Each structure stands twice: as C-alpha cells, then as structure tokens.
Amino acid sequence: MAAFGHTFPFYAGPKPTFPMDTTLAVIIAIFLTSLIIFIIILPGIRGKMRLFWMLRVVTSLFIGTVILAANFSSEWSVGQVSTNMSYKAFSSEWISADVGLQIGLGGINITLTGTPVQQLNETINYNEEFTWHLGENYAEEYAEALEKGLPDPVLYLAEKFSPNSPCGLHGQYRLAGHYTSATLWVAFLCWLLANVMLSMPVLVYGSHMLLATGIFQLLGLFFFSMATSLTQPCPLRLGSAMLHTHRGPAFWITLTTGLLCVLLGLAMVVAHRMQPHRLKVLFSQSVGEHAVPEGNPEEGGFLSPRYRSTAESPEPQNIPLSEASSKAQCEEHPREPNCAL
Template identity: 35%
Template sequence: MRGWFDAFRNDGGPTLYSYSNRTPVTGDVQLITIFVIFCTIYTAFIIIFPGIRKQKLTTFLTVTLSMFVGTTIQVAQYGSTWHTASTTVVSSYSAFSKQRMTAEIGGFIGLMHINITYRVLPGYDELNDVEFNERFWWRSPNEMSTSFKEALYRGAPFPILSVAEYFSLHQEGFSWGSKYREAGYYASIMLWTSLASWFMMNLLLMVVPRYGAYSMVFTGLCMLLTDLTYWSLLPCDPLVAHVDGSILIFNFGWNYWLVLAAGIGCLFTGMIITAIDLIFPHQFSTILEVDYDTPYDRHVIIEESFDTRNTRRRLPKIEDAFGDRIIRQLSSKLVAEKEDRQGVINQGYVSQEPSEFQHEITNESNKSNWSYPFPPTPRRTIN
C-alpha cells in the first residue's frame, strides 16, 4: 500500500505495528527520578549561593553534606548494586540448543530484588543486538519462586535462568535467596531509620544547630549500622554461581561503599560541629536558621544580653547593706511609736485659745489646695 505516509521509507510501504518493538533497558527509572529531584534542589542552592554574604563556608558544607546523605539513602534503598558480579560466558541462548554465543552476564543484587543482565558481545555473533535485563523481586517469601516460574514461561535466556535458580530454591544447600532477603530486609529498615533521622537533622539545623549536630551524628551511626547489618546477615558460604563453565563471584557493589562513605562523613562532621559548639558556644551558624539576620536571631539576642550585663556591671551599687536596712526598719518603727505617743485630738472640745491662733490656722488652711474643716495636724483625729 502506498499513501501519504510512505515518505523516507526503505521499502516505500507504511509502518507495520504487528509486533512489539522491545528495546533494552538503559537506566533505572527510580534512580533517575531520585537523581533529578536532588540535583534540582542542589542546583537551585548553587544559583543563590553567590548572594550569600555571611556564613558562606558553613552553609555550603552543610547543604552539600545534607544533599549527599539524602541522595545516598534513597539511591541505596532502591539501587541494585549492593552485591554484584559479572563475567563473560559462552553458552546457548536456550536450553538444549547447539548454537552458542559469547555474551556478558551479570548479577546485581539490591535490598529487595536482583537484576540479571545478559548482553551478546558485538563482533562475536551475528545476533549482536540481544540484550536482556530481568528483575526478580523477593519482597515476600514466595515471590522469587513465582518470578522464576514466570521467566520460564516467558522463555528467558538460559544463562539468566541459571543464575536466578540459585535464588529461587530454598532447600538443602540452595539457601542464598532467603539469606539475601533477610539481609536486605533489615538493611532496608535501618535505611528508613536513617532517612527519618536525616529529616530531623535538617529541621534541627534550621531551629537549634546544636541539636542538629547531634542528629547528624545519629544519622551517620544509622548508616554505618546499615552496612554492618547487611554484612553480618550475608550467607556464611559466599555465593559462587556456575554458568556453562564460567563463574560468578559476588562482591560488594558501589551502593554498599557509598553508604559507608556517607555514614563516615556524616558522623565525623557532626562530631566536629559538636566539639566546636562545646568549645565556642553559639558560634556555629548557617543562613538556613529560621530567625537568621532578624531581631530574633540568637546571635543578636546573645549580643544584646551581653551588652546589658556589661552595663549593669558599670553602674554603681545602689543596694544598701544589710545593716542599713535593719536601721531603716527600726527608725520607721520608732517614728510610728512617736506618733502614737502624741495623742488624739478631741474635736468635740471647743478651744479657748486666742483668736490670733485661730486666725493663723485659718490662713494655713486657705493656702493649701484642699479645704479641710479642721486644722492640719500630724496627729490622728477621731470624729
């Protein structure tokens, strides 16, 4: 058939969609998403970093370490390179086939799965575009066996099935699958604990940097315990997979070493910040603090309180001695007793004093701002 859509075609015909055009996997979507998220946040920080005027070094180191630790935790949680092995194998594509191909086979073990890759090396065979990447999960006890049966039904390459068989059987000497699942399960729990501690670390660094340093130390310890847990729960007998005369020997991958490096860096950085804060209190600071460079900044409050203390030290002591207070109290009591001895004026008595005395009293009462019916006197009166 020829029509409007046959331009730039080799055969001049329309596109045929009668088969599924499967392409090899070139990247893990989950890991790419994690890298994009953290790289976007860090790129935004790098853009605004030149505008920072104070605490540039501490802010840069703190943000860089925080992004590195957060990315490491998530990549290790979903990554497939905790235990890895790869080799070149000469085998048949399918069982009981006489055609043999030279290919590269690899096993990449994560916490909850294993990726088995199979790629025919170019130049060794005419079929040089064969490339497989099969993922087998073991989130539940029987999931690996189920995935292995599904791979058999799909017709996966024979070398992939040979490696997957070591993890699907849970009897006699074939117990590597359960051991790896146990190691990944407890290591995953420790990684989630590290992630929660990492969130708390970032929060406390913005509120109370001293406690943020303590949380940083705890995060580093959790990450180191993750590696220790995974290493201690691995099979006592190392897995050595045999595939048509070739041997796959599994060793620690870059996920394991990345968690170890991030844990050591986080632990030592937190200890250094804690030591600096103990020797020089309230000196560690970043621009990420909530009240930074505001009237509520802890540095401003500390400086103002320090100036207030110095001002109080410069002022003379106005507080009297203990003896002066005793004398003052005694003198007030003596004055009160003296007033009591002066007696009481009987206002019902009409005085026979001369009129001049009454005139003087009248003049004194008129001089005051208030008019009282009786002459002012320091003595108590009774109506």
C-alpha cells in the same frame, strides 16, 4: 514456536531497557533540581557566609541522595564474567557473552550481553529483574520467566536465588535487604530532622541527629554484612567460568557517607562544647537574640541575682538637691560637710 523455526524454548525478543534504573534517575533528578534552585537564590546571601551555605546545602543534599539512592539501588553486591555458554535449553548452540549479576536490597538484576550482540541471527541483550520486596512473590516471577523462555544463563542465575534452591541465597539476601532497608529509612528520617534542627536555635540537637544519621547507615551495613555471611557462598558456574560477587558501589558509598555524617556530628558536638557562640555565628544565628541572662547556674540560674563588684558599679553622681531638701537634710545630719557651709 516450530512455525518460526526456532529451537525450543522460543523467546520473542528482549524488552526495551532504560540505560539507568528509573527509580534512581527520579531521585537524582529531584535532588539536582533542589540544588539548582538553591544556586539560583545563592546570590541573595551576603558576605562570606555564601560559601558556607553553599557547602552546607551541597553536603546535606549529597547525604540525602545517597541514603535514598542506596536504598533502591541494585548494586550492593555485584559480579560479572565473560564466558562461552549455552544459549537455550535443549540446544547444543553456544554463545560468547558477558553475564552480570547485581544484588540489591529488594531483589536481583541479571544482564546478558552477547559479544558481539548479534549472534545466532538474534540480538542477545537482556536485562531481567527478580524481586523479593514485601508483597512480591519471587517464585511467581521465576515461573513467569520459565514460561517466557528466557535464555538459559538468566534462568540459571535466577534459579539459584529462588526459595526452593538448596543454596539458600534467597533467605540470606532477603533477610539482609529487609533489615538494611529499615535502618536506611530511619537514617533518612534522622537526616530530615537534622536539617530542621540546624535551621533552628537547637544546633546541639541537630548535631546529635546528624550523628544518628551516620550511625544508622553504618548499622545497616553491619546488618547486610552479617546476614550475607551466614551461609557458605554458592558456586555460580556459567559455561567454563565461575561468577564471583563482591561488594558493590552502593555498599561503599553508604560506608563513606555514614563515616562523613559521624565525623561532622562529632565535630559539631565538640564545637558546641568549646565555642558555642562561633558555632551559632557560623549557622547565621544571632547570639544576642538568644543570650542567656547572667547568673550562677548552680544557685538557681535565671532566678539568682548577680551582685556587681565595686569595679563594675557605676561611679557615684552628685545630684544637686533643692534648697528645702538641703535644709531638712542639715537638720537631720548637722555634721555633714555641706551643712557646715
């Protein structure tokens, strides 16, 4: 390191970064492809139902995309600050930079961007991730960061979330991430079942699954909020400024989608009770194909006969009988008016 003339520790340089999380990019690309395919086949749907099908597919794809994207997002809690701080350990040189912290369900992401980017004859632009997923060891990743010699602000924030830190942020957010991620996966399963049932003649169960999708999303938000508020906030001081975190976009968009699912599910349940035939027509399900035989459900449903009233009975028809049949009838009933003739 001394041969290069740099102050200890020396970090070879920032690794190239993709401008967007690759997992989120893949999820969004898959759902956009599905939407484009549906738009291509949309002209094959006739009449006014074309608009409803378009709205239904867009809403369903939006809900599924939000559930998956939020599960893998690193922006459940975010914070950013611009300050002057030391750049390397055991060095008196300071830099002016923007420090960002994104906390997700599976780890944290720390960004360090110089203002300007070129300072101290180096490019200050770092984007480092530390995870606590099942099977991942946060302590090992932090030890590797120390060996690489990452900038001091990155190591400072990463150390605050390490298992041995007195702040307790590691256990706090790790617990919140596990429970929230589990409930979001259940919500995604309910979303799949809702789409299947809404394509079949069981709309009431589809509405129940859509309602369950929203409930599990809201339950995940409840777990995240409760787990992250168990301990006192740990001060994050960077130079002369304090870094404060707040709810990120993933939290608020999950809240919006969960409320949307609950409202749509309740509306469908009420519509099934009030106007079931119109609801079937709205979902392009023929009422005649699945019509229930008339009968009194309190007296046995399908097995109970339905007696017609006099007004519903067909009018009697005079069917002429043969001559032999007429004579036989007159012998049995001589007082009939036809026999008198």
